[in-house]
Amino acid sequence: MDLIAFINEAGIKPDKTKDQFFLIDSQILDKEAELLQLKENDVALEIGAGFGSLTIRLTQKCKVLAAEIDPKLCDFLRRIKNVVAMNNDVIKILEEARRDGRTGAFNKVAGNIPYSRTQDILLELLRHPWQRAALCVQKEFAEKLLDRKEK
Numbered sequence: 001m002d003l004i005a006f007i008n009e010a011g012i013k014p015d016k017t018k019d020q021f022f023l024i025d026s027q028i029l030d031k032e033a034e035l036l037q038l039k040e041n042d043v044a045l046e047i048g049a050g051f052g053s054l055t056i057r058l059t060q061k062c063k064v065l066a067a068e069i070d071p072k073l074c075d076f077l078r079r080i081k082n083v084v085a086m087n088n089d090v091i092k093i094l095e096e097a098r099r100d101g102r103t104g105a106f107n108k109v110a111g112n113i114p115y116s117r118t119q120d121i122l123l124e125l126l127r128h129p130w131q132r133a134a135l136c137v138q139k140e141f142a143e144k145l146l147d148r149k150e151k
Contacts, residue, residue: 066083094128
């Protein structure tokens with residue numbers, strides 16, 4: 001079954017109140033996973049794991065800590081081998097880890113970041129040690145970053 005058919009059959013729809021969107025372009029998902037240069041001993045934090053289209057690619061190489069705010073999707077993620085699904089806002093997860101001295105649980109970061117939360121998520125990520133990240137952000141956010149850089 002293809003991904004779009006699965007999404008439709010399962011009745012999965014992005015929740016705009018949670019700023020959700022689902023990336024299903026396999027070329028982009030494959031590229032994201034490739035950019036991380038994952039190895040077996042890596043641990044990847046995936047932000048907004050959704051129904052696991054990127055997660056599955058990451059788990060072929062390493063353990064994944066999947067942050068997902070939607071409890072239904074988190075239940076689905078728990079069925080994927082090599083995944084620790086965390087049903088909470090990624091900023092809260094990261095803040096709690098930092099407060100409790102538990103930074104360093106992951107060394108790679110992946111995700112498709114919602115526009116309304118991009119800046120806050122990136123700022124919190126910079127307070128944690130990690131080696132490599134592959135994050136998709138909305139075009140408008142990326143353009144703002146490039147515009148600031150060029151000035």
